[in-house]
Amino acid sequence: MPDEWGVESSYEDADGATRAVPDRTVARLRDIIGRPREDGPLIVQAGRPAPTGPGEIVLEDGTPISVDATADSAPTDLPLGYHAFVDPEGRSRRLIVTPPRCHLPAGWRAWGWAAQVYATRSSRSWGMGDLGDLAGVAAWSRAHGGGFVLVNPLGAVAPAGPQQPSPYFPASRRFQNPLYLRVEDVPGAELVPEVVEGAAAAGRSLNQYREIDRDAVWRIKLEALEAIWRTAGAGAAFDRWYDEQPLSLRRFATWAVLTERHGPRWRDWPTDLHDPHASAVAAAAAESGDRVRFHAWLQWLVDRQLGAVARDLPVVQDLPIGFDPDGFDAWEWQDLLALDVSVGAPPDEFNRQGQYWGLPPFVPWKLRAAGYQPFVETIRASMAAGGGLRVDHVMGLFRLWWIAAGESPADGAYVRYPAEDLLALMALESQRSGAVVVGEDLGTVEEGVRPMLAERDILSYRLLWFEEDDPSTWPPTSMAAVTTHDLPTVAGLWDGSDLQTQRRLGLNPNERSTAAIQARLAATGPLAPDATGAEAVVAAYQLLARAPSVMLTATLEDAAVEAERPNIPGADDLRPNWSLALPVTLDELRTSPTAARIGDVLTEATRGPADATSHSTVTH
Incomplete structure (x- = not known):
């Protein structure tokens, strides 16, 4: 049981054993949290x-x-x-x-592609996939029976300095990364044709490289966007939008300008700029008014382009568990955070050292005392396009593993959060936006969490790689998938190359678990030992299609029969995590027999008895 600070003095480890948290750890976390106050909002169900x-x-x-x-x-x-x-x-x-529950339309069922947008390049891409390419995925998907598209987090990063590759380490979860803009589609691009055409040529020359160079892409796009801004200006539509936005947009745009002046880490700035409410910050914003509006304009452009995709097909966005301690959200909400703490995970069977994620947690009582406004703003922004929201590590709404500065992940403790309140707010924002909510409940899930999520119509997340039972036994109130960005692709698992990569990188892979998954996959069909990667991919999705889940997802990596996964946890310095483009273009995927077969299998599985030709959307 947690104490009045929310700190739990013991926990159950991955082997089922109860482990005591050292007294010194509990005492240090209590000191960081401070004496809780009881003030906060009154939340009541309708x-x-x-x-x-x-x-x-x-x-x-x-x-x-x-x-x-x-x-x-x-x-x-x-x-x-x-x-x-x-x-x-x-x-x-x-x-x-x-409301009592999140938005979940009665009788709705659909499948969709899970897309790492940056990796999904077309012949029009400037070195990485963009929102124009996502629009292409949506149109292709809808034409072949898909009902949504699930995307990696698109959160903003600091415009100055190296571009952060990990989508799960954003500077802000409320604002978007203009790196994803399709520049040719920006209003006013036609007024500077020579600049845009030159930038397009430079950007497309980067498509020859498999590894994505975000810094080069950003330099090219930024120069073109600045030229459009100087020549065309923003226009009346932007002016109206800008005037309607909350103060947080201006503060975000001011932060962007300050990163350009002083670097991406706000704690390294001059001390008079550390407080976002300081007079020095207001003076800097006034002095750089045009540049502040420029960065706000970039957010408007992303909002327009993402909204255009969502009008064609529901977009399910992905909410990271936290944000960069040196980014915008941490700068604005620093008084509510434990900045000398990182969240992570205790040791388990897959990682005996535990995990340190580098993300600062909110202090629970301070979040409540702030009326949960940071949580509300984050959820609202993540659901703005409608469609849906996948909540990464949804167990974080209940408790988080806190690791104090200088300690190892094994020396942390769980800190409890007001889950009932957070789930109620999730339901309110979901109903208002028409967004279905999926809780990523993989790994160690404490007793009682899944029933509470189900009671709120928050879908569970079931993976073929993790589940030993036949998919036909999975709960209908779930999103079903074969794999995720952090796990082997079908081709990489089937041919053993993913395991070989982990061995080569010295990551001590779980070979017994991998062999068991291979055996389960081989038993479908059954697959011959010399079956091709494409045959294994189709077999995996035929097996997944047995699931009664309301949402079925397929990765574009599997559609491309790609052996390399987007991310291998713990290997950021050993391989280009989050930076590998698909080996084929979107143009080629559209004519891929394997992609077509996956689509046929999942379309047939989700086709309702009363509607054999079309799918309802999430929001209608």
Whole structure:
């Protein structure tokens, strides 16, 4: 059980044994967390009484509702939303009314491609896949029965300095990376044709290299975008959008300018710029007003291009568990974070040393005292395109493994979070945006988590590589997949090359588990020992198609019969993680027999009895 700081003094390890957390670890984490306060919002499910006492409720739209002096609670018919309760002494408290469940359309079932957007290049790409290429994936997918596309996180990174390759280490989870822009589609690009055509030629010359050079791509795109901005300006549509945005956009754009001046790590800036509310920050923003608007314009462009994709096919975005401690979100919310802590994972059968992710956690009581605003803004931004949201390491809504600075992952402890509140807020934002929610519940999942997620209509995540039972036994309320970006592709597993790579890199792979997965795959069909990679891919998706899951996903790596996976955890310095383009272009994938076969198999599996020709979308 957690103490009043939320620190758990023991935990169950991967082998099922109970392990005590050293007293010194508990004491240090308590000191970092500080004495918790009880203040925070009042969150109530729609139709249930809210124990406010007498006072006045101010609804989200400004409508006042009096709570009688003799009443113990607010009316039970309050609308969903973020309201305020003001007591007779004038003290205000946030009152949030939430739905019981996330958005999940009755009878909806679909399959979709899981795409690493940067890796999905076409003949029009400038060295890496972009949102124009994603639009191509969406159109191709819809034409062949797909109902959504799942994408890697698209979060912003610092515009200055090396471009962070990992999508799971963003500077911000609320804003997007303009590296993904299709420059030719930017309004005003036609006014500087020589600049854009020259940049396009330089960008496309990078397509000859399998390894993606994000720094080179960004230099080329930034010069072209700056030329468009100087010549064409933003326009009235951007001006209207900009005026409607919350203060966080201007603060983000200011941060971007400051990174260009002082480097990507805000803790290395002059001390008078460390506080985002400081007068020196306001002065810098005023001095660089045009550049601030430029960075805001880039966000508008990404919003437009991603929105265009989502209008053609629902886009399921991916929410990382955290963000860069030297990035924008950490700069703006530094007072709510434990910056001298990283989240990670205790030792388990796959990693006996444990894992250190380098991501700072929110202090639970401080997050609550802030009315959960950072969580709300993050979820809202991630669901803005509608479609859906995959929550990476969804167990982090319940507890996170905290590792204090200077300690090893084995010397951490779990810190408990207010899961009921966070799940309620997830449901509210999901219903408002029409986004289906998937919880990535792989690995060690404590008892009671999956039932709580299911009660909220948050889909479980089931992988062929992890599950020993036949897919036909998996729960319908799940997203089913063969593999993920962190695990072997079908071709890499089948031919043994992924295992060989892990051995070569000295990563001590789990060979027994890999052999068991190979044996299960071989038994489907059955597959002959000398079956090709393409045959193994099709067999794997025929097996996956047995799952009754409402969402089925297929990776573009498998469609390309690619043996190398996007990421091998723990090998960032040993191989180009998150930087390998697919071995074939999107143009070639469209004519791939293997890709077509996967699509046919999954289309047949998800075709409803009442509708044999089309699929409902997530948001309609």
